[in-house]
Amino acid sequence: MQYKIAIIGGSGVYGLFKKAQKVPMKTPYGKVENLTRAKHKEYDIYFLPRHGPKHSVPPHLINYRANIYALHELGVSKIFATNAVGSIDTSLNPGDFVIPDQIVDMTKHRPLTFFDGATKINFADGTSRQGVVHLDYTNPYCPKLRAQYIRAVEDVGGMVHTKGVHVCTDGPRFETPAEITMFQKMGGTVVGMTTVPEAILARELKMCYSTLCLITNYGAGIQEKISHEEVVELFKEKTDTIKEIMKKIVSQTELDIKCDCKD
Numbered sequence: 001m002q003y004k005i006a007i008i009g010g011s012g013v014y015g016l017f018k019k020a021q022k023v024p025m026k027t028p029y030g031k032v033e034n035l036t037r038a039k040h041k042e043y044d045i046y047f048l049p050r051h052g053p054k055h056s057v058p059p060h061l062i063n064y065r066a067n068i069y070a071l072h073e074l075g076v077s078k079i080f081a082t083n084a085v086g087s088i089d090t091s092l093n094p095g096d097f098v099i100p101d102q103i104v105d106m107t108k109h110r111p112l113t114f115f116d117g118a119t120k121i122n123f124a125d126g127t128s129r130q131g132v133v134h135l136d137y138t139n140p141y142c143p144k145l146r147a148q149y150i151r152a153v154e155d156v157g158g159m160v161h162t163k164g165v166h167v168c169t170d171g172p173r174f175e176t177p178a179e180i181t182m183f184q185k186m187g188g189t190v191v192g193m194t195t196v197p198e199a200i201l202a203r204e205l206k207m208c209y210s211t212l213c214l215i216t217n218y219g220a221g222i223q224e225k226i227s228h229e230e231v232v233e234l235f236k237e238k239t240d241t242i243k244e245i246m247k248k249i250v251s252q253t254e255l256d257i258k259c260d261c262k263d
């Protein structure tokens, strides 16, 4: 049995495997041309840099539906994402990792679902979803994948916060200090631009999904100014740690366990 997992790389994570094969995909939502596949033991590991291999696609223009649908078509059951985020909670610092357990969706301009009333999605187990679909979203991230991420970061000696509220904005601009203050009052922990709708779409297509957030900066108003360069710079510093974390993830035998988070 070949298990299929996917790693979605955010800002600063553009390549993880040297011997990866390109897997171009066509979906009803558009083409996916950044996808590669590597083999490791009994796993097919798909890698998708969500901003493109050269960071040319901004957060609000990523074709999230095509990306997630392509992984569904390939038979991927588990998605390990990464995100660059800003710290809203000042007790969390740049360089720390966060494995969030909740989402606050502050996006306004993105297609949020596959289910527009007519679309029918078929699953490998013979079931299907169609029409008006209201999914339970009490646990937006898969608890089992979250636990795997937490253990992997601890194993490589990284500083990990084991839960947090991930606020997602449209971007591509960074937030205002007033927005960061509002997110603090709402109970936000970190702010990013890509977990919505990616995590939602993965749940709709019955894939386990969790994300490894690397804090690259404090939110606006907490630090004086924010630049994309500092985000990429911090990711460069942490590239080896992230690769180590991903190695731990793909060597964990529990990847084959069944999970009911998305049923």
Ligand SMILES: [Zn+2]
Binding pocket: 142, 143, 144, 145, 207, 208, 209, 259, 260, 261, 262
């Ligand atoms: Zn799950």
